Amino acid sequence: MAVCVAVIAKENYPLYIRSVPTESELKFHYMVHTSLDVVDEKISAMGKALVDQRELYLGLLYPTEDYKVYGYVTNSKVKFVMVVDSSNTALRDNEIRSMFRKLHNSYTDVMCNPFYNPGDRIQSRAFDSMVTTMMIQVC
Amino acid sequence: MKAEDDLAANCAHFAMCSRVWYKSSTPSSNTIGLILLKALLSYNYNIKNKDLFVLTYGALVAQLCKDYEKDEDVNKYLDKMGYGIGTRLIEDFLARSCVRRCHSYSEITDIIAQVAFKMYLGITPSVACRNSSRNEFSLILDKNPLVEFVEELPAGRSSLCYCNLLCGIIRGALEMVHLTADVTFLQDRLKGDSVTEIGITFLKKLEEKRYRRKK
Numbered sequence: 001m002a003v004c005v006a007v008i009a010k011e012n013y014p015l016y017i018r019s020v021p022t023e024s025e026l027k028f029h030y031m032v033h034t035s036l037d038v039v040d041e042k043i044s045a046m047g048k049a050l051v052d053q054r055e056l057y058l059g060l061l062y063p064t065e066d067y068k069v070y071g072y073v074t075n076s077k078v079k080f081v082m083v084v085d086s087s088n089t090a091l092r093d094n095e096i097r098s099m100f101r102k103l104h105n106s107y108t109d110v111m112c113n114p115f116y117n118p119g120d121r122i123q124s125r126a127f128d129s130m131v132t133t134m135m136i137q138v139c
Numbered sequence: 140m141k142a143e144d145d146l147a148a149n150c151a152h153f154a155m156c157s158r159v160w161y162k163s164s165t166p167s168s169n170t171i172g173l174i175l176l177k178a179l180l181s182y183n184y185n186i187k188n189k190d191l192f193v194l195t196y197g198a199l200v201a202q203l204c205k206d207y208e209k210d211e212d213v214n215k216y217l218d219k220m221g222y223g224i225g226t227r228l229i230e231d232f233l234a235r236s237c238v239r240r241c242h243s244y245s246e247i248t249d250i251i252a253q254v255a256f257k258m259y260l261g262i263t264p265s266v267a268c269r270n271s272s273r274n275e276f277s278l279i280l281d282k283n284p285l286v287e288f289v290e291e292l293p294a295g296r297s298s299l300c301y302c303n304l305l306c307g308i309i310r311g312a313l314e315m316v317h318l319t320a321d322v323t324f325l326q327d328r329l330k331g332d333s334v335t336e337i338g339i340t341f342l343k344k345l346e347e348k349r350y351r352r353k354k
Contacts, residue, residue, distance in 0.1 A: 093187055112288035113197070114194070114201040114288065115197075115204070115292075117295045125291075
């Protein structure tokens, strides 16, 4: 389903980035990087309203001709960015939301590992396998 | 509700102790032992708070790994702390469980597995006897709540006994009822074995008259 999944830290460097290894992965890395601006815009726009009304799921960040980029931000300003194939029209909002929720749960499990220092790259095998299931699900 | 008041008191004490710990550069094992004891007791009060003990223990082991380079040192320190906790925990255990006097080592091991582990960690390991003279036993844990969030030991720490605190607790508790025992990990899931196995070897019983508490 997803062709690229990235976890970005509060300081905007990647903690985890993985894409389907078919084409030039650099293109996906670039898309994730440019989407960070959109994420920041959305966060600051909503910040003017009451903070507790701000939702974690940011929705579609921007569509390109081949791909759509979705975003999700946690309360600790860790961002999850997902790039999905545009041709997959069967993918609905609920499914994207549930995928982000699964990502968030796996991320909290990684954080609870006492040997993981916050700010390190994520190297957990459980997290890897969860992302793999998300990438190969529909194909 | 009394349990929640106790829990609040525990958390307050825990917060205070952790500030004390953070400020001192070389925390005494006693202070840390008391912090962990409080966390362990609060584990029992409210099932939602079991994460408190698990996360506290994890943070402790991670910090010890940063402080000591050798795995043996970390294991030894954990054992020492566990000993301090065990000598105190036995009072709480005996007060709450009302077990009757035991007549054999196998009875004692059964009580450790079925009553003590169940009371404090919520699991019931199975007991196996390892030798014919009935003084070596092993506890086999198939589920260990302490390692719930730990996936694997970090690189370079392959001989770390993550749950060595448990060995110290058992050893300290037994010593307060005048029994000496050697408690070690025989198998560890984190090191690649299929189960986690704690071996208890009962040694000569201490004479009550000349009992001296060993540090």
